Amino acid sequence: MTKVIRRPLGLWLVALAVYAFLYVPLIIVVVYSFNDSQLNAEWVGFTLDWYRKLFHNDEMLKAAGNSLMIALVASAASTLLGTMAGFAMHRYKLKLLPLLVLTPIAIPEILVGVSLLIFFVMLNITLGLVSIALAHIAFCIGFVAIVVRSRLSGMDESLTEAARDCGATPMQAFRLVTLPLIMPGVVAGALMAFTLSIDDFVITFFTAGANASTLPLQIYSMIKIAVTPEVNAVSTLLMGLTLLLIIIASKLAPNAIRSS
Amino acid sequence: MSKVANTVASEAAKKLSDAAEKRGRMARWLISGPPLFYLLLFFAIPSLIMVFASIRYAGDYGGLAPVFDEAGKLNLTLENFQRFTSDFIYTAIFLKSLMYAVITTFCCLLMAYPLALLIARSPKKYRDLLILLVILPFWSNFLIRVYAWMIILGPQSGLTQAVNYVLGLAGIEPVRLLFTAFSVIVGLVYVHLPFMVLPLYANLEKHDPALVDAAQDLGASAWQRFWRITFPLSLPGVYAGAALVFIPALGIFAVSDILGGTGSDMIGNVIKQQFLETRDWPFGSVLSIVLTVAALVAAGIAVLVAKPRRTA
Numbered sequence: 001m002t003k004v005i006r007r008p009l010g011l012w013l014v015a016l017a018v019y020a021f022l023y024v025p026l027i028i029v030v031v032y033s034f035n036d037s038q039l040n041a042e043w044v045g046f047t048l049d050w051y052r053k054l055f056h057n058d059e060m061l062k063a064a065g066n067s068l069m070i071a072l073v074a075s076a077a078s079t080l081l082g083t084m085a086g087f088a089m090h091r092y093k094l095k096l097l098p099l100l101v102l103t104p105i106a107i108p109e110i111l112v113g114v115s116l117l118i119f120f121v122m123l124n125i126t127l128g129l130v131s132i133a134l135a136h137i138a139f140c141i142g143f144v145a146i147v148v149r150s151r152l153s154g155m156d157e158s159l160t161e162a163a164r165d166c167g168a169t170p171m172q173a174f175r176l177v178t179l180p181l182i183m184p185g186v187v188a189g190a191l192m193a194f195t196l197s198i199d200d201f202v203i204t205f206f207t208a209g210a211n212a213s214t215l216p217l218q219i220y221s222m223i224k225i226a227v228t229p230e231v232n233a234v235s236t237l238l239m240g241l242t243l244l245l246i247i248i249a250s251k252l253a254p255n256a257i258r259s260s
Numbered sequence: 261m262s263k264v265a266n267t268v269a270s271e272a273a274k275k276l277s278d279a280a281e282k283r284g285r286m287a288r289w290l291i292s293g294p295p296l297f298y299l300l301l302f303f304a305i306p307s308l309i310m311v312f313a314s315i316r317y318a319g320d321y322g323g324l325a326p327v328f329d330e331a332g333k334l335n336l337t338l339e340n341f342q343r344f345t346s347d348f349i350y351t352a353i354f355l356k357s358l359m360y361a362v363i364t365t366f367c368c369l370l371m372a373y374p375l376a377l378l379i380a381r382s383p384k385k386y387r388d389l390l391i392l393l394v395i396l397p398f399w400s401n402f403l404i405r406v407y408a409w410m411i412i413l414g415p416q417s418g419l420t421q422a423v424n425y426v427l428g429l430a431g432i433e434p435v436r437l438l439f440t441a442f443s444v445i446v447g448l449v450y451v452h453l454p455f456m457v458l459p460l461y462a463n464l465e466k467h468d469p470a471l472v473d474a475a476q477d478l479g480a481s482a483w484q485r486f487w488r489i490t491f492p493l494s495l496p497g498v499y500a501g502a503a504l505v506f507i508p509a510l511g512i513f514a515v516s517d518i519l520g521g522t523g524s525d526m527i528g529n530v531i532k533q534q535f536l537e538t539r540d541w542p543f544g545s546v547l548s549i550v551l552t553v554a555a556l557v558a559a560g561i562a563v564l565v566a567k568p569r570r571t572a
Contacts, residue, residue, distance in 0.1 A: 025408030108511020
């Protein structure tokens with residue numbers, strides 16, 4: 001019996017158009033970052049001026065530094081807490097924790113942002129780098145927990161049991177058997193938290209206050225005030241960085257990335 | 261004698277298992293406690309504070325007025341909710357946001373379905389790559405993806421000029437693409453499309469090709485095979501994708517903020533204004549609660565309709 005291939009030409013054309021819809025905008029951003037013109041309208045000539053300008057833009061560099069620092073702190077803390085949450089959710093029948101882990105991911109981001117704004121102001125916590133980092137940890141925990149839990153559920157439970165039967169304490173069994181096995185998931189979760197933190201705009205927007213700036217906030221104000229290809233340049237660099245992190249993450253934990 | 265020994269032994273065993281249980285419970289708290297505490301403190305409590313803020317008065321200089329007034333009486337009100345229901349502007353903006361989110365969901369479905377179907381019917385070895393290509397742009401910064409459409413739809417862009425050239429041939433006045441409801445919806449579709457493709461693909465990939473083969477053997481046309489077999493079977497994926505697009509699209513403010521004009525504000529923009537510009541936090545909280553309820557209702561509907569039903 002011959003198998004009928006059901007992929008008509010029409011389907012291919014639509015799919016190709018959708019891929020183009022996904023990629024052409026980003027390609028345009030990258031291409032115009034090398035364009036020797038103030039306007040993102042037509043190709044004039046190749047230049048690296050926008051990148052040069054970018055590296056002399058003190059505000060932008062400071063914002064990038066802030067973003068990096070927040071992302072490092074937030075991804076470290078949320079990886080620790082998220083791994084614990086993922087482990088707890090896998091191991092025990094819990095009700096409250098899964099709800100608290102999943103809701104921040106499911107509801108519109110702006111709700112998390114405004115409620116944290118009220119909270120920080122009520123507690124007299126000055127809005128700035130600290131409040132941004134605290135907020136980032138809160139929304140990153142859930143993503144790490146999901147990745148770690150999916151890694152755990154793909155793991156052979158009998159390995160830990162075998163370690164216990166051989167006389168390992170629960171702590172030893174975790175440290176020597178479970179942890180190394182879920183490590184790729186933990187690292188993938190950490191990289192995910194890092195990218196989420198460095199890319200976050202909405203929650204940062206509400207918890208940053210007037211003085212602290214991050215890369216996305218800086219990009220936002222540039223877009224709102226005056227669009228120059230400098231935005232394209234910083235976008236291109238940021239896309240390159242994210243791409244690099246994804247490649248690392250997918251090498252470490254191909255399944256964890258897909259399931260998330 | 262042996263009875264005593266038995267009792268001692270069973271008591272010892274009980275003590276041991278008690279100790280183990282105690283240790284187990286302690287381990288459970290040590291593991292789940294810290295993330296639970298953190299999320300209670302930085303998510304649950306702030307959310308409850310926001311709900312409570314909706315029945316408080318706004319402070320004289322923005323923020324919130326004290327819960328108790330000078331006379332020590334409770335200083336609470338339902339005025340903020342009445343303002344939402346009585347002032348038609350806010351209801352209208354909310355309805356407009358709903359409409360934008362519905363149109364976005366529908367457009368995403370129209371674009372995502374053929375793509376997901378194609379990927380699901382591709383040879384196994386290409387599927388991962390094809391789906392990765394859908395996710396990849398989604399990992400670039402959200403603002404960059406919105407900004408890209410500022411360039412494409414801008415007044416000097418090739419697309420705008422081409423559209424206006426064609427319109428000019430037909431004798432129609434040139435139009436603006438950027439800062440309109442159109443550009444907002446394009447942006448909304450663009451940033452949410454992967455959320456529709458993924459659940460659809462996850463569903464379509466599991467379909468048994470034998471079903472479609474059988475329908476074909478019985479003489480069903482391609483059109484019939486799709487509408488009577490593939491599509492009904494894929495409905496859970498459609499509902500999941502619709503919820504994943506609709507909910508964030510409803511609450512977003514950055515897309516309409518960057519790509520929208522004066523008339524295309526969504527509920528998210530108004531919430532942002534209330535918190536950061538007007539600084540009327542109680543009313544901002546009311547709007548946030550309305551948004552939360554709408555999001556929960558949408559999620560609830562998606563869960564209800566997606567429940568697998570037994571059909572004879």
